[in-house]
Amino acid sequence: MFSLRYFSRRGLTLITTMLIMALMISACGTTETGNGNNNTETVQTATADPAQAVETNSVEESKVKTVSTINGDIEIPVHPQRIVAEEYLGSLIALDVIPVGAPGLTIKNYYFKESLEGLEDIGDYGNPSVEKIVALNPDLIITGNGDKSYEQLSKIAPTIVIPYGDLKNAHEELTYFGELFGKEEEAKTWLEEYDKRIATAKAKVDAAIPAEATFSIMEDGGKSIWVYGDNFGRGGQAVYQALGRKPPSGVAAEILEKQWAELTAEMVSKYAGDYIIMTSNSRTMDDYKADPIWGSIPAVNKGQMYVWPEERSWYYDPLAVLAQTEELAEWLSKKDR
Structure with missing residues (x-):
């Protein structure tokens, strides 16, 4: 029989030998595997073309x-x-x-x-x-x-x-483009702020101007005069939509349906409301008061006409309408008009 001591020594020697061999095999394997990994990374780095990276990033952008x-x-x-x-x-x-x-x-x-x-x-x-x-x-x-x-x-x-004219107001425009560009939340947030500021402007006007007062949106082209509705610029969106005001009753249906009309000098009084928002690049309020025809119109005679240039009245996008509404509200709410 082998002694227990002899068996322990022989077993220890055998185990030690096996461990050394396993470590050697593992080291060789690790070296080969490591080289393999390094080679793969090198190849990937060497073949990583910036153009390919841009192409990959543009895949998302190229979706339709x-x-x-x-x-x-x-x-x-x-x-x-x-x-x-x-x-x-x-x-x-x-x-x-x-x-x-x-x-x-x-x-x-x-x-x-x-x-x-x-x-x-x-x-x-x-x-x-x-x-x-x-x-x-x-x-x-x-x-x-x-x-x-x-x-x-x-x-x-x-x-x-x-x-x-298909998109008739700020809400329709922002909602449409918010959906088109995937910016529904941005559109909603913008419109919420828009509504708050419009409500503030309208409250100022309502406190100063009688609800039944009529408004006309006009443009003086020198040889021609035009009158406009609620979706044709010149302040129409601001006055008729945002502030909720109305044209003179006798012409309201025509103006709001057709959106514009060219007037002769003799027709002006028929289309003139209690307040006139006038676009003119060349005439001032004093010029209108001094004119025999315009000076006889109550809105002009009472100073209830607002004259601004085309560069401020022509635009009708949501940003312009908001600014125009606040500008007109400031004027209309003044007690010393």
């Missing part, structure tokens, strides 16, 4: 979705990066969606022109330069004048046509 338009269903990028906005620029800015190009007239918008430095001018409003738009390489075009240019524009990039 289908939207319904007056020209049928079209595919647009889920996250457009280079938008040309011939129209609705103010709504885009409210949602922090800054395009790469827009007409010069909208770029000069009195209410947000400082936010648009560097934006490319694509030409005349309603008649943009196709060449300038092509040069901007847009991935989405937004316009309100599709009847004139849709065929050309849609060949450049997916083009959404929203005819002028």
Whole structure:
């Protein structure tokens, strides 16, 4: 029989030998595996092309979705990066969606022109330069004048046509574009603040001006006079929508349906309300008071006419309407008008 002591020594020696061999095999294996891992990382690093990384990141940006338009269903990028906005620029800015190009007239918008430095001018409003738009390489075009240019524009990039007047107020515009760009919460937040400020402005006017007082929105073009409704700029959205005021009853239905009318000098008194919001680039309140025709109109004679230039009255986007409403409310609420 083997002694217990002898067995322990032999067992210990055997176990030690086996452990040493296992460690050697493990070390060899680790070296090979380690080299394999290092080689893989090197290959990955060596073949990691920045262009491929950009391509991978752009996969999300290149996703498309289908939207319904007056020209049928079209595919647009889920996250457009280079938008040309011939129209609705103010709504885009409210949602922090800054395009790469827009007409010069909208770029000069009195209410947000400082936010648009560097934006490319694509030409005349309603008649943009196709060449300038092509040069901007847009991935989405937004316009309100599709009847004139849709065929050309849609060949450049997916083009959404929203005819002028289809979106009738700030809520409709912000809600539409919030859904279009996946910014529903931003639109909701903006509109909540808008509603608060409009309510404050309206309360000031209601406290100072009788509810039955009528308002007219006019523009003096020198040789022609125009009167406007509630969705044609010149302060109509601010007065008729935001402040809830009405045109003279005898012409209200016509004006709110047609949205505009050209007047002769003899027609002015019929369309003149108790208050007149007048757009003129050349005449002042004193000029109107001194004019034989205008001076005989009660609103002018009483000083209940507000004269502002086209650069402030022409715009009708949500940002402009909010600012115009507060501006007019400040004037209307003054006791020393």
